[in-house]
Amino acid sequence: MTLKDAPRKLRYAMVGGGRDAFIGAVHRKAIALDGQAELVAGALSSSPEKARASGRDLFLPDDRNHADWQSLLADELQRPGDQRIDFVSIVTPNHLHFPVAQAFVEAGFHVVCDKPLVHTREEADALVQAVARQSTVFGVTYNYTGYPMVRQAREMVRSGQLGEIRKVVVEYNQGWLATRLEGQGNKQAAWRSDPARSGSAGAIGDIGSHAENLLATVTGLEIESLCADLSALVPGRMLDDDGSLLLRFVGGARGVLIASQVNAGIENDLRLRVSGTLGSLEWRQEDPSRLVHYPIDGPKRIWTRGSPWLCEAAQRASRLPSGHPEGFIEAFANVYAGVFADIRARTDGAASSAHADYPGVEDGARGVRFIERTVASAKSGSQWVDW
């Protein structure tokens, strides 16, 4: 390799993630962690003034600090290739994911988009087709799949250490919407409880989608049918803030999925239990460096992040020796690392990288289908509905 073709830092733009936003800053920190990409452009907020002020906070030059995402895209398209962004990160409220992602994919850019991917199945299908047509890389930040011990759990299921999977219980419990925050000026609560911006679901879309993705990633099981009870337990709320589902999987396994944002006092209690004929696994995101394995024929074992006996994918996802805590931002960075590996592979003319371990547009589309079927079941009076 000559100096000329040495790998370079990737360039990216961000849409959303301005002042006072939550997840955009997490994305930027996660991207910065491995020094593989730099922010060069943005359209960071819903109002032109706030967008520009947010871009100045991040030292964006004026000519790449845009008032809206359409100007950002138009500007990128007229720039020479050696200045152009490689990818865009979309961290807006849900209703903007589809138009922004579709426009950037159609223009040939790689995209990372937060979840839930889009509002409807039709939009999801259109995006899947656009990504296939353009051969672009598309990552969806189901960030919990980036935890090393989630990857270890996936490997233990895949390699048969649990035997045949019979039962999966996944819960995502939060308490921050236990009061009507959307009526008190909290903007994160306001858009999440507004069907026009959040989509057809509240808690099920916001955190139930993470639960669905976690169970699918670790177990590989496909939902065959489901039965859902959704409620808005806080008076006056327009979308569900609490959901309980029964799941039947192809092949006969059974599951339970809970997503609730009204568990007063609870923080981010995402937890998974997978049970097979040979044993069970338990993982909790509030204690993410430990994975508990209960074999049928011996004492329980606690596997820890950073230890040498973990699988290759789990080891690759760790940056610090065992015992030094890693967490949310590192898990996000692991999703990005997979996306970057794929973007670099495409640049080198390969279809994909061996390290492309990240949720893609198909996972996002499956998440949209999950939300749609869940809402359909709930609306039918909690009838069982086929996938």
Ligand SMILES: NC(=O)c1ccc[n+]([C@@H]2O[C@H](COP(=O)([O-])OP(=O)(O)OC[C@H]3O[C@@H](n4cnc5c(N)ncnc54)[C@H](O)[C@@H]3O)[C@@H](O)[C@H]2O)c1
């Ligand atoms: N993966 C995760 O763990 C995780 C966590 C939180 C949020 N999310 C997802 O991330 C997204 C953002 O959530 P959040 O909590 O950060 O919301 P937020 O309200 O804190 O931030 C949204 C940002 O988007 C900006 N925005 C709105 N309209 C825009 C427009 N037209 N152009 C440019 N920017 C615009 C807002 O000004 C704000 O800066 C949502 O899709 C949410 O579901 C994912």
